[in-house]
Amino acid sequence: PxxxxxxxxxxxxxxxxxxxxxxxxxxxxxxxxxxxxxxxxxxxxxxxxxxxxxxxxxxxxxxxxxxxxxxxxxxxxxxxVDRIRPDRRAFDEIRNIDIEVGLLPRTHGSSLFTRGETQALVTVTLGTKEDEQRIELLDPSQTSKRFMLHYNFPPFSVGEVGFMRGPGRREIGHGALAERALTPVIPDETSFPYTLRVVSDILESNGSSSMATVCGASLALMDAGVPISAAVAGIAMGLVKEGDSYAVLTDIAGAEDHYGDMDFKVAGTRAGITALQMDIKVPNVTAALMTEALEQARKARMFILDKMDAVIEKPRPNLSPYAPRIFTMTIPVDKIREVIGPGGKMIRSIVDTTGTKIDVNDDGTINIFATDEASANRAMQMIGEIAAVAEVGKTYLGKVVRLVDFGAFVEIFPGTDGLLHISEISESRIKNVRDELKEGDQILVKVLALEGNKIKLSRKAVLREQRDKIKGGEKHPDHAEAHAHEKPHHEKGHEKAHDKAPDRRRDRRR
Structure with missing residues (x-):
C-alpha cells in the first residue's frame, strides 16, 4: 500500500x-x-x-x-507583489554585455563573452578527419562526429575550491545543449572538410553559463573563419507563478534560477530556434503563457545578436595562419587502390615526401591537409599522376619501361603503361625495336585506343604530326614556334631515332 x-x-x-x-x-x-x-x-x-x-x-x-x-x-x-527583481532590472532587461574576439593569438579562433557576472572564454580548434570523435550509437551508420563542443565549469567560477576531475552531469548536459544549438549552422563536410572542436571555459558564473557558451562559440567560430550559415545566440528565461499571478523573467541570474518555478533556455538565429530546454516545477503552464515567454525570449535573442553583429558580423574570409589547410580533389573510385598502394605503401610515401596528411574517402574524394600550399600542390600532383586516366587522342610524355620483340611498354603515368607496337614506333619500317628505343628513354606517344585495361600507343602518329607542323611552319610561323616549344619534351627519344637512321642508310649503300 x-x-x-x-x-x-x-x-x-x-x-x-x-x-x-x-x-x-x-x-x-x-x-x-x-x-x-x-x-x-x-x-x-x-x-x-x-x-x-x-x-x-x-x-x-x-x-x-x-x-x-x-x-x-x-x-x-x-x-x-512588488514586481521587482533582486538586481532591480526590469523583467525583460538583459544584463550588460561585453564581447571580445581574437584575443588569443595562437588559437584558430577565440572569443570572450561576458553577460553580467557570467563569463565564457571560448576557443575553436580546426583539425583533420583523423581528429573526429569515434562514437558508438544504435545507428550503425554514424560512427564518428566532426563537430564537438566541450563545456568546462571549474569550481573557481563560483568562488569555490574543489577537485577538477572528469566531466560531471552539469558539464555533459550544458555541453550537449550548446552543441545542439550550434549544429544546424555548421557547414557540411563537402564545403568545409574540417573537424571542429569548441571548448568553453566558464571563468565566472551567475546564471545562464550554457547560453553564454552558445554566444561565445558562435563568435569564436566566426573568428576562426568557419563559414557558419548564421550567428546563434541564447538566452535563459524564468517564470515565477502563484495562482493567476506570474512574472516572466529575461536573462535569469542564480537566485532567480534557484527559486523560480520554471527556467527554460532558448537558442537560435534570427530565423528561428535551434535548441530549447525546459525545467518545470509547477503544473498548469498554459499555451498563452508559453507564447508570451517565447516572444519575450525572441526579443532578447535579437538584442544579443545585434550586440554580436556589432563586434563581428560574419565569418572572417581567411582561416588563422596556424590552422591546417585542406585541399580537396576527386579521383575515380577504381583508382583508390592504386593511390593507397599495397599495404598503404604508396600513400605513406606521398605523406613522407610532402609532409602532408591525406584522407581518402570511399567515394574518391581526397582531402589533403598541409601547413603550406606548396606541399599540398606537390601531394596533389603526385596523386594526380597515379590516378590519371588515359584519354584517346591525347599525347603524353612517357618512359620506356620494357622492350619486347613486338614493341615496347611505355609508362605514361606512374603505374600505368601502354603498348607501343613495333609498327607504331617510327614512320619507316624497323626490324628491331632496340635499334630505335632503349629502356629509360622518354618519348612522346599518342593514345590510339583503350581496350579494357589495355592502352594502345603510337609514336608514329606524333612524329607525323610534328613533321606536318614543320612543313606548315614555312607558311605559318606559329606552327614552327609550337614545334620548338615541344622539342625539349621528346628530344631524348626522338633524336636517337634520327641519329641511327643515317647509319642504316650507309649499311644499305655498302
Whole structure:
C-alpha cells in the first residue's frame, strides 16, 4: 500500500520571530543591485548564523531551515507583489554585455563573452578527419562526429575550491545543449572538410553559463573563419507563478534560477530556434503563457545578436595562419587502390615526401591537409599522376619501361603503361625495336585506343604530326614556334631515332 504523506508542521512561533527580526535586513542583503554577488552571499550567511545562534539549542536546525524559507518567501513576494527583481532590472532587461574576439593569438579562433557576472572564454580548434570523435550509437551508420563542443565549469567560477576531475552531469548536459544549438549552422563536410572542436571555459558564473557558451562559440567560430550559415545566440528565461499571478523573467541570474518555478533556455538565429530546454516545477503552464515567454525570449535573442553583429558580423574570409589547410580533389573510385598502394605503401610515401596528411574517402574524394600550399600542390600532383586516366587522342610524355620483340611498354603515368607496337614506333619500317628505343628513354606517344585495361600507343602518329607542323611552319610561323616549344619534351627519344637512321642508310649503300 502507498504510504500516506504527512506535511511537516513548522514552528509557527519561531518562524514569526525570525521574520520579525530579520526580514528587513534579509531583504536588503538580497538586493544584488546594491551589493555584488559575493558580498550579498556573505551578508545572507551572517544573518543566517545570527538567526540560528539566537534560537534554543533544540531549535537551531529548524531555525536555519525557517530562515531559508523566509529568504524564498521574500524573493517571491518581491517578484509577484512588488514586481521587482533582486538586481532591480526590469523583467525583460538583459544584463550588460561585453564581447571580445581574437584575443588569443595562437588559437584558430577565440572569443570572450561576458553577460553580467557570467563569463565564457571560448576557443575553436580546426583539425583533420583523423581528429573526429569515434562514437558508438544504435545507428550503425554514424560512427564518428566532426563537430564537438566541450563545456568546462571549474569550481573557481563560483568562488569555490574543489577537485577538477572528469566531466560531471552539469558539464555533459550544458555541453550537449550548446552543441545542439550550434549544429544546424555548421557547414557540411563537402564545403568545409574540417573537424571542429569548441571548448568553453566558464571563468565566472551567475546564471545562464550554457547560453553564454552558445554566444561565445558562435563568435569564436566566426573568428576562426568557419563559414557558419548564421550567428546563434541564447538566452535563459524564468517564470515565477502563484495562482493567476506570474512574472516572466529575461536573462535569469542564480537566485532567480534557484527559486523560480520554471527556467527554460532558448537558442537560435534570427530565423528561428535551434535548441530549447525546459525545467518545470509547477503544473498548469498554459499555451498563452508559453507564447508570451517565447516572444519575450525572441526579443532578447535579437538584442544579443545585434550586440554580436556589432563586434563581428560574419565569418572572417581567411582561416588563422596556424590552422591546417585542406585541399580537396576527386579521383575515380577504381583508382583508390592504386593511390593507397599495397599495404598503404604508396600513400605513406606521398605523406613522407610532402609532409602532408591525406584522407581518402570511399567515394574518391581526397582531402589533403598541409601547413603550406606548396606541399599540398606537390601531394596533389603526385596523386594526380597515379590516378590519371588515359584519354584517346591525347599525347603524353612517357618512359620506356620494357622492350619486347613486338614493341615496347611505355609508362605514361606512374603505374600505368601502354603498348607501343613495333609498327607504331617510327614512320619507316624497323626490324628491331632496340635499334630505335632503349629502356629509360622518354618519348612522346599518342593514345590510339583503350581496350579494357589495355592502352594502345603510337609514336608514329606524333612524329607525323610534328613533321606536318614543320612543313606548315614555312607558311605559318606559329606552327614552327609550337614545334620548338615541344622539342625539349621528346628530344631524348626522338633524336636517337634520327641519329641511327643515317647509319642504316650507309649499311644499305655498302
Amino acid at each position: 502507498k504510504r500516506e504523506f504527512v506535511p511537516r508542521q513548522w514552528n509557527a512561533e519561531l518562524a514569526a520571530e525570525i521574520e520579525k527580526q530579520y526580514r528587513a535586513e534579509l531583504s536588503d542583503a538580497l538586493n544584488t543591485a546594491k551589493y555584488g554577488k559575493i558580498e550579498s552571499y556573505k551578508k545572507i550567511e551572517e544573518l543566517r548564523a545570527k538567526a540560528v545562534e539566537g534560537a534554543a539549542e533544540e531549535l537551531k536546525e529548524e531555525a536555519g531551515e525557517l530562515f531559508d524559507r523566509l529568504k524564498e518567501r521574500i524573493f517571491r513576494d518581491e517578484m509577484l
